[in-house]
Amino acid sequence: MRKLVAGLIAGASMLVAAPAQAAPVRPADPGFAGQWGVTQTHVDDAWSSVRGSSRVIVAVVDTGVSPLPDLAGRLLPGRDFANHDNDASDDNGHGTMAATVIAASGNNRTGIAGVCWFCRILPVKVLNAKGGGSYTDIALGLRWAADQGASVISLSLGGSDDSPLLRDAVAYAETKGALVVAAAGNRGVATAHYPAAIPSVLAVGGVTSSGSRYDWSNHGSWVDVTAPGCNPAQGPTGLIGQYCGTSSATPFVAGAAGLLASTDPAPTATQIRTALVTTRALPSGRIDVPAALRALPVDGDVTRPAVAFGAVGALVRGRVTITAAAADQHGVARVQLYAGGRLIGTDTTAPYSFAWQSAPGTATVPLELRAYDRRGNLAVVRRSVRADNVAPVVRLAKSGRTLIARVADVSGVARLELVVNGRVTVRRAGPVSRFTVPAKARSVQVRAYDRAGNRRVANGKLGG
Missing domain, CATH: 2.60.40.10 (Immunoglobulins)
Incomplete structure (x- = not known):
């Protein structure tokens, strides 16, 4: 039996032009200034160590995805199950907005900064130009996405009826190693919404910039996590505007899952799901991406952390404060400062800072920062400073x-x-x-x- 499903979750806004503003943090994308969800969930902190990988495919099961400069080189050939052809371009706009929230290129002075900058997008069109579709097409799309090697499958759609057809398709995708992420719905009720309410699916609700639940977001014990419910996004023309609803929160979580999937060693879908759920902020359930990264298993991790000196002059005297920046996909265990081969201090919490007494000597002193990640991988950076503690x-x-x-x-x-x-x-x-x-x-x-x-x-x- 074909069951109709409202593909565009009620409450998902159409694009509204937004003024470009200077981004207050590193990404130079014009829409980044409005991406409050990135800082709320600490995605910007996670970017210091992982920004995605081309080996990770995120399937957008939606209205299709149109080619955009912000997705250039990472938009894979798709499939259209609504019109039964291989043209998965977007004739509605909803799927393209979801795709840019997930994976728009970051720091390229174009559009917005997606959560997973280097993940690839697989467009799977299961909804028509009006945003409607059937459980049959959605199930077919789920299976096809899994067969194409999708690590994460994002579904900003749903209906009120449970369905063995959907359950079987979800189970099939999971046997292929995919994590299925779906919108909880926007009626503001606790009633189950499908496929999000299928127990193994990661069900996503929407929260505000203060972390409280949007009134329109469905809720209940069946909702696993929440994420920012309003995000800047790009439609088929590339226009930046607000994209609101659990339709928007879902690709945000899918992008976060893509970041986790990009780490070394590659985690399983179950490990990604567990990391996102167990580290969520309570009581809101909002995801915390760096915490989820730290919750992933580290056995087999051979990637060294990144470490760098903060601002320190080439010429110093007396008591000197040395700062450091360090980041790792699974978390930094400790950072140490050595001066002249002597251990000055160990710091286990960012921001990393050390007090070094350079007096009474006057000499060129080699400094060394050592950063260890949770697996024990070591990264070392060195520089020299001139210590002068003698008056003219x-x-x-x-x-x-x-x-x-x-x-x-x-x-x-x-x-x-x-x-x-x-x-x-x-x-x-x-x-x-x-x-x-x-x-x-x-x-x-x-x-x-x-x-x-x-x-x-x-x-x-x-x-x-």
């Missing part, structure tokens, strides 16, 4: 009311100051300077500063 040498000569200052320092002289009666009257650059001292001067000093910030004070009182 100042020699003064007098000639009448003229004071001649000659200054020497191994790191270079930054400036000289003439201090008359306790007040700085002249500042000059360079190691040699001639100062005229006022006749009524009661006290005269020359202060010399080197490039490291060390200071030497020399007294130079001149007689009348």
Whole structure:
């Protein structure tokens, strides 16, 4: 029996033009400024270690997907089960919006930044131009997507009736290693919605920027996780606009699952599902992508963490704060700082920071950062700094009311100051300077500063 299903979950908005704004974080995509869901779920933190992989295929079982620059090179040949042909282009817009939420290229100054920048998209058209379709076509689409090697299958569609046909198709996809992610529906009720309510399917509800449930989002114990329910997206023309509903939250979770699937070693669908569900924020159920990454098994992980020095000058003195950035697909266990081969400190929590006492010596000191991930993989970066803790040498000569200052320092002289009666009257650059001292001067000093910030004070009182 063919059961009709409302493909476009009620509440999913059409595209509305949005102004391009400068992104407050790294991705330079014009729509990124409005992607509050990325920061809410800490996807931007996860990007520091994993941004997807071309080996991961995410199937969009929807109204089709139209080619866009933001999907260039990653949109696979699809299938149209609604019209029974091989043209899976989008004649509605809904599926393209879902695909861009999942995998629009990031930091390319185009469109938005999808959750999984390098994942490939498999378009599977099961809904017609009006967003309607049948359980039969959806089941066929699920099976075909699984046969094409999809790691994740995203379904922003559903109906109120359970169906053995859908259950069998979901079970088939799972035997092929796919994780099926589906929308919980937008009626604001606790009534089960299918295929999301099938126990092995990852059912997704929608939450606001504050983490509370949208009134329109279906809810209940059968809903496994929640995700941002309104996200900027691109339609078939590339226009950026708001895309709201559990139809939008679902591809967001599918993109997050794609990130997890991109890690080393490649996790199973069950491991991805478990990681997303067990690390969700309570009581909202909102996904936390870095926490889910850390929850994945690490046995077999051979990927070293990324580590880098924070801003530190080439010339330092005294007590110096050294900062570091470190990231790993499964989490950083610890970061250590060595100076001159000596362990200075160990930090296990970001932001990583170390206090190093460079005094009293003056020398070039090799610094080394060592970052270990949870599996024990080690990454090392090195740099050298010049520690200067010795003040400049100042020699003064007098000639009448003229004071001649000659200054020497191994790191270079930054400036000289003439201090008359306790007040700085002249500042000059360079190691040699001639100062005229006022006749009524009661006290005269020359202060010399080197490039490291060390200071030497020399007294130079001149007689009348």
